[in-house]
Amino acid sequence: MDVSRTRVSRPRALVAAPACALLLATSCTAAGAGAGPESGTGAGREAATTRAAAPAAANDLQAEYQQVIKDVLPSVVQIQAGDALGSGVVYDGRGHVVTNAHVVGDRTDFRVTTAHSEDPLSARLVSTYPEQDLAVVKLDKVPEGVRAAGFGDSSKVEVGQIVLAMGSPLGLSSSVTQGIVSATGRTVTEGREDGGTGATLANMVQTSAAINPGNSGGALVNLDGQVIGIPTLAATDPALGDSAAPGIGFAIPASTVKTIAGQIIRNGKVTDSGRAALDITGRTVVDDDYRAAGVAIVSVGDGGAADRAGLRAGDVITGLGDTDITTITSLSEALASMRPGERTEVTYTRGGDRRTAEVTLGEQ
Structure with missing residues (x-):
């Protein structure tokens, strides 16, 4: 499975299908009142109560959706970086807005549009952290009606929870889609094409809520009105020409967002990433059959984790702990599940000989 960023370059025209009305034949019920075999019986009254409770429950759920949207949407903004559009979430009352690093790209100034106004506001970059695909920008002036979002506890996110995705898909600002949490703890790697960061992201929240280009940096919200993640990636299906795979999107969990x-x-920068590292520069190598066969170390950081473990340039890493390493991506994904300071075993080859070394992981 591949993933793609959800950034958008420009809005596009949409075609809406006509809505159909449903005529309810209430007169039939009135005409037959008292004629059925269950009329006036306990079973009849129970059935009628059940029918009455169903629309009441639906109305309650709809009202809950609408209240969450009313509460959270003022915290979700559209960000224009050059000719590209993305989304952002107001982080605090001072005008800080968190978004994806791939949304801001290499820009340092932006135009931000809020849910209550079409007039763009100016903003500037505070800092970007491509390794986790997160960035913070700051509004030059905080307008009326904009308020900070509340961020939830990622450890309490459960599969099956109803969620709403808010953002600017295809440039349509203040849009909302609905789905559930499909899975938690996913590790996905973003491509580097078209300005991608190439980041390997751990503990991602998978959702069935529609995540389209432009949703990047927006809000994935639970029915308590808490942001539980920042929509970042959508899966693509190579079998369908790398088109989007419907209903498979990924969001950076709120705990990571708050930390970064x-x-x-x-x-003004990230000082404690919590991301494990070997402190090497590497590249994927292939065997005689042109199959990915490991990660060749190009260089080793002085005093870093690999250097302390005795690894050196030219070694080919083939395993990390219990995980086989065949590509630079598989190495990144293995490290994403570990923590700085953790001890593990590296399997590698040097001059054709298979070796192992104990390593204490550093921090990226």
Whole structure:
């Protein structure tokens, strides 16, 4: 399965299908009142109560959706970076907005549109952290009606929870889609084409809510009105010419967003990523049959994890812990599941000989 960023370059025209009305034949019920075998019986009254309860429950759920949208949508903005559009979430009352690093790209100034106004606001980059595909921008002036979002507890996100995705898909600002949490703890790798960061992202929330180009950086929200993730990636199906795979989107969990955005706002940069690293530069190598066969070390950071473990340029890593390593992506995904300071075993070859080394992981 491949994944693609959800950035959009420009809005497009949409065609809407006509809506159909459903005529309810209530007169039939009135004409037959009292004529059925269950009329006036306990079973009849129970059936009538059940029928009455169903629309009441539906109305309650609809009202809950509408209240969440009313509460959260003022915290979701559209971000224009050059000729590209994405989304963002207001992080605090000082005008800080968190979004994806691939939305801001290499820009340092932006135009931001809120849910309550078509007039763009100016904003500037605070810092970007491509390794986690997150960035923070700051509004030059915070207008009336814009408020900070509330971020939920990622550890409480469960499969089956109803969620709403809010953002600017295809440039349509303040759009909302609905789905469920399909899975948690996913690890996905973003491509580098078209300005992608190439980041390997762990603990992602998978959702069936429609995630389209332009949703990047927006909000994935639970029915308590809490942001539980930042929509970032949509799966693509190579068998369908890399077109989007419907109903498979991924969001960076709220805990990661708070950790990274909080450090950027406090320090102007990320000082404690929580991401494990070997402190090497590597490349994928292939065997005699042109199959990916490991990661060749191109260079080793002085004093880093690999250097301390005795690894050196030219070694080919083939395993990390219990995970076979065949590509640079598989190495990144294995490291994404680990923590700085964790001890593990690296399997590698040197001059054709298979070797192992104990390594204490560093921090990216």
